[in-house]
Amino acid sequence: MESSVPVASKQQATLSVAVRVRPLLKAEGSPKKDIVRVIDKKIVVVLDPDETKGLNGTVFAYGATGSGKTHTMVGTPSDPGLMVRSLAEIFQQREALAPGRSAEDFSVVCSYLEVYNEVIYDLLLKNSGPLELREDPDQGVCVAGLKRIQVSSPEEIMGLLEEGNKRRKTDSTDANATSSRSHAVLEILVRRVPRDQYRAQALLGKLSLVDLAGSERAAETNNVGQKLRDGANINRSLLALANCINALGKNAKTGAAYVPYRNSKLTRLLKDGLSGNSRTAMVATVAAAGDQYYNSVNTLKYADRAKEIKTHVVPNLGSVERHISDYQSIIDTLQTEVQSLRAKLAPAGDASSGPSFTGSPGAGPHGAAAPRGPGAGAAQSPADAAGKGGAAGAGAGGSGEADTLSWLDALATEINENVEERINLQKALYELEDINVCNKYELQNIQEMLDAGSATDAERAEALERRAALQEEVSGNEAEAQCYRDDIAANEAGRREIQGKLEAAIDGSSNANFLKILSTFRIQAVRLQELKFQMAVRDQIISEQREVISNVWRILGASGLTREEL
Numbered sequence: 290m291e292s293s294v295p296v297a298s299k300q301q302a303t304l305s306v307a308v309r310v311r312p313l314l315k316a317e318g319s320p321k322k323d324i325v326r327v328i329d330k331k332i333v334v335v336l337d338p339d340e341t342k343g344l345n346g347t348v349f350a351y352g353a354t355g356s357g358k359t360h361t362m363v364g365t366p367s368d369p370g371l372m373v374r375s376l377a378e379i380f381q382q383r384e385a386l387a388p389g390r391s392a393e394d395f396s397v398v399c400s401y402l403e404v405y406n407e408v409i410y411d412l413l414l415k416n417s418g419p420l421e422l423r424e425d426p427d428q429g430v431c432v433a434g435l436k437r438i439q440v441s442s443p444e445e446i447m448g449l450l451e452e453g454n455k456r457r458k459t460d461s462t463d464a465n466a467t468s469s470r471s472h473a474v475l476e477i478l479v480r481r482v483p484r485d486q487y488r489a490q491a492l493l494g495k496l497s498l499v500d501l502a503g504s505e506r507a508a509e510t511n512n513v514g515q516k517l518r519d520g521a522n523i524n525r526s527l528l529a530l531a532n533c534i535n536a537l538g539k540n541a542k543t544g545a546a547y548v549p550y551r552n553s554k555l556t557r558l559l560k561d562g563l564s565g566n567s568r569t570a571m572v573a574t575v576a577a578a579g580d581q582y583y584n585s586v587n588t589l590k591y592a593d594r595a596k597e598i599k600t601h602v603v604p605n606l607g608s609v610e611r612h613i614s615d616y617q618s619i620i621d622t623l624q625t626e627v628q629s630l631r632a633k634l635a636p637a638g639d640a641s642s643g644p645s646f647t648g649s650p651g652a653g654p655h656g657a658a659a660p661r662g663p664g665a666g667a668a669q670s671p672a673d674a675a676g677k678g679g680a681a682g683a684g685a686g687g688s689g690e691a692d693t694l695s696w697l698d699a700l701a702t703e704i705n706e707n708v709e710e711r712i713n714l715q716k717a718l719y720e721l722e723d724i725n726v727c728n729k730y731e732l733q734n735i736q737e738m739l740d741a742g743s744a745t746d747a748e749r750a751e752a753l754e755r756r757a758a759l760q761e762e763v764s765g766n767e768a769e770a771q772c773y774r775d776d777i778a779a780n781e782a783g784r785r786e787i788q789g790k791l792e793a794a795i796d797g798s799s800n801a802n803f804l805k806i807l808s809t810f811r812i813q814a815v816r817l818q819e820l821k822f823q824m825a826v827r828d829q830i831i832s833e834q835r836e837v838i839s840n841v842w843r844i845l846g847a848s849g850l851t852r853e854e855l
């Protein structure tokens with residue numbers, strides 16, 4: 290039917306759409322959780338209430354001895370500090386976000402450590418020995434063997450803190466009657482599994498609360514002996530922290546300073562909090578007393594520099610996790626297929642209903658147990674055991690299907706062992722290479738100092754001694770690194786062999802599809818693990834390259850050439 294309105298006179302009009310956001314009502318719970326934001330009166334953003342956690346946070350108190358750091362971070366039972374208040378807030382949020390959820394779905398776990406004279410001790414243990422600091426591709430910097438306690442109330446943590454603080458090294462100095470001689474770090478890990486999500490997508494939040502030891506000038510404290518040595522160590526790690534703050538402050542402005550995290554345990558522990566994936570706050574404490582003039586001004590100067598530092602906060606459920614959840618869903622689908630195939634194979638007595646292999650899993654051609662481990666000792670495939678290709682269709686029936694499954698299980702174990710071994714070898718290699726990058730950087734600095742010719746005889750002698758020790762360490766590390774490289778090559782050869790056996794078994798089988806599905810399932814699971822590792826290594830390499838590049842710029846910059854000439 291023709292329109293009665295001439296086409297030329299038709300007008301197009303878009304629908305006007307308005308959004309009105311109703312504010313929260315009283316009945317909508319306390320604390321209220323407003324998840325809708327209106328930006329520039331144009332954009333409406335609805336925040337996902339399940340993705341508001343999963344970040345890292347660091348709070349550290351920085352200031353001279355006696356200025357109030359412990360008071361701020363730890364406090365007293367009648368006037369609790371940030372450590373207890375933060376936990377109280379976490380438990381309050383837990384009730385608001387996930388009322389009535391089990392500890393498995395929402396857990397709060399704490400650890401409490403101290404760094405004293407460059408050694409880490411567990412404050413939650415009665416007689417803690419020294420603990421080792423490690424860099425884990427998944428978790429970042431972590432302390433091996435540190436006790437972690439699941440807590441369910443702020444009162445519980447106050448008890449733990451009191452207990453831990455009694456173990457903490459304190460002493461009376463002229464500047465403070467109970468001066469902390471160690472740096473204390475309370476780490477709170479919050480893990481939440483969002484509803485209706487894969488468990489792999491748990492949100493992980495980490496809050497590190499740090500009570501630093503007080504910086505002091507020897508002249509002010511009148512310390513001698515052990516106290517003086519403690520003071521020197523405290524000052525050394527605080528100096529390392531101050532140097533990192535300086536370099537990071539410069540980096541934010543010019544992007545060209547080397548950040549010496551490795552110079553102390555404290556800075557290695559705080560690395561993420563200072564520049565990595567963390568929302569960070571520094572509480573600068575200053576005393577009002579007139580004789581603290583120098584200290585107060587100094588603290589405020591560092592606070593001013595720290596303002597420039599930029600961190601890069603991303604939720605701990607990042608892109609790696611997204612990839613991982615994709616793999617997780619592939620694995621889940623494959624698992625369902627595997628289960629339905631297993632169910633079809635269940636009446637194993639019927640020789641005509643399933644794959645027909647002879648030979649038993651893990652047994653050699655003559656029935657002897659095959660040696661374990663990747664490479665020559667790889668699980669004997671059912672096809673191999675009967676002579677390649679001869680197995681297919683030549684069923685002895687009965688246990689054939691079970692043999693196939695057991696053989697695949699044995700092979701899967703070998704693949705996992707092989708991957709795990711390679712990951713460990715590569716981790717060890719990266720660590721050694723990383724240490725040597727730092728050693729070489731230090732050697733370069735020593736050489737520059739020696740070449741400058743301005744050092745005193747004593748300084749020169751000390752530098753020469755350090756240079757010799759570093760050179761020895763560098764060549765020892767290089768030899769060890771070569772051993773790791775050889776082991777990695779052997780591991781890769783073993784992996785190729787396992788892969789070859791798997792492919793040969795699939796080719797020689799009348800049930801190629803069944804085997805393919807099973808092996809794909811195994812391989813996807815292994816890829817998931819490898820992907821995690823590769824992403825962690827990539828991040829590590831990027832950050833190391835950044836350090837190297839900024840070093841190069843610094844050294845070239847010192848040559849006096851302009852940026853264009855460089």
Ligand SMILES: Nc1ncnc2c1ncn2[C@@H]1O[C@H](COP(=O)(O)OP(=O)(O)OP(=O)(O)O)[C@@H](O)[C@H]1O
Pocket residue numbers: 352353354355356357358359360361465467468469470501502503504574
């Ligand atoms: N804001 C404050 N209000 C009242 N008293 C405070 C405050 N801050 C600190 N104090 C008191 O000052 C004294 C020194 O404080 P605190 O022990 O916290 O200092 P600190 O910076 O941790 O020292 P150190 O580095 O030597 O361990 C304590 O007696 C503490 O109770």
